[in-house]
């Protein structure tokens with residue numbers, strides 16, 4: 001008998017996108033969704049359509065354009081949420097509505113300020129309503145691992161009676177241990193025999209660093225869908241990391257006996273894309289995708305690996321796509337060479353987008369001897385970043401000297417198309433240009449984080465800047481790429497500002513729901 005197939009449900013674009021400071025525009029979400037399809041995930045949770053018009057549009061675009069995986073939209077157990085999710089996923093080849101309500105008394109009393117009876121009613125109504133739009137309905141009893149198993153079982157039974165096809169049991173606050181989680185699921189199977197006729201799913205947060213361990217315990221207890229996110233991003237400490245869980249099943253297949261449909265060679269590229277577009281760096285020692293995950297530092301380890309890789313390596317870096325990026329272009333490479341290099345990297349860039357990419361490529365190739373696969377990835381993702389209604393950096397001057405404070409002047413195009421000017425004398429060149437942008441746009445954005453990384457090694461490497469700003473209580477990130485680090489920083493700043501403004505607007509437009517029926521966004 002072959003290995004048991006585990007469904008990979010990717011929530012990078014929903015739970016992952018809820019990480020503080022992340023604000024992906026629709027084009028960025030679509031590009032990530034296409035890459036998730038290439039990676040071979042089974043389900044893409046594309047967003048939370050009622051959260052904002054931007055979220056709705058992104059889910060709808062993914063549903064229309066991304067083929068292969070099931071496309072899911074999240075909805076609280078409320079009619080308006082379910083209807084919005086249904087509309088957003090309607091055009092998908094295989095649409096799913098994922099609805100949820102908390103079953104823990106902590107949530108019912110303090111957050112929902114409701115009763116167990118009302119929770120049962122809301123769950124019944126939400127699943128029935130979702131079922132009137134799509135066949136594929138997932139139901140989650142939120143905060144299940146801190147809830148009473150008997151009550152959770154009653155709610156799960158109601159969801160099954162109304163036709164739910166997947167039951168997801170979240171460890172919402174990352175509190176459970178693997179043994180407790182497995183016991184909880186086993187108890188649910190005992191209390192709800194019908195659970196064996198649908199797909200049981202697990203959704204684990206990493207607050208105690210146990211998300212992947214709990215996910216494995218869940219699968220060993222019978223779950224056959226795993227909810228996870230690329231690079232483990234998500235609320236607070238994040239979700240179970242997709243790459244860790246997939247490689248756990250692949251590397252230990254002989255002992256565990258489970259398989260996924262993921263093309264593991266796409267893992268590294270997916271991780272880089274998500275990190276780049278979200279602005280969330282991957283820690284160097286992160287399992288599977290960290291810079292050092294396959295590096296050997298100590299003499300003894302290096303000696304062993306040179307003699308035989310199996311001495312200190314349990315996986316081959318090529319199986320996760322970490323090696324083999326040896327594609328190189330130079331300043332004499334033409335449009336055709338660029339197009340086929342991009343195709344090899346999984347980007348299909350045509351028409352005007354190809355012209356823009358070619359122009360940027362030429363500018364960079366003039367300043368840098370060779371343009372590598374990593375540089376091209378950084379360039380193409382950079383082109384996706386300017387969403388609708390964005391500020392654009394038109395030009396800047398920065399006077400830098402160690403004898404007087406640096407002075408910056410900038411011209412910025414506003415979302416309405418006006419060109420505004422600003423200048424500022426700051427503590428350093430980056431501080432000066434950031435404050436000059438605030439002066440030009442008349443915004444009091446506060447810098448929360450700033451980082452510069454080199455895309456590749458070498459003195460002429462592209463610089464990649466990431467900025468997190470806060471504006472009117474909303475925080476958002478922006479990124480920029482250039483061989484000039486001041487330009488990369490300024491690009492990142494105007495993009496973060498645009499993303500903040502979009503979030504402020506979306507927040508102001510969020511529909512008001514009756515308090516008793518409202519579960520705050522997960």
Ligand code: KIV
Pocket residue numbers: 015100140142143168170171172173203205522
């Ligand atoms: O963590 C959680 O409980 C969630 C649910 C919406 C599944 O994200």
Ligand code: ZN
Pocket residue numbers: 015170172203205234235522
């Ligand atoms: Zn979650």
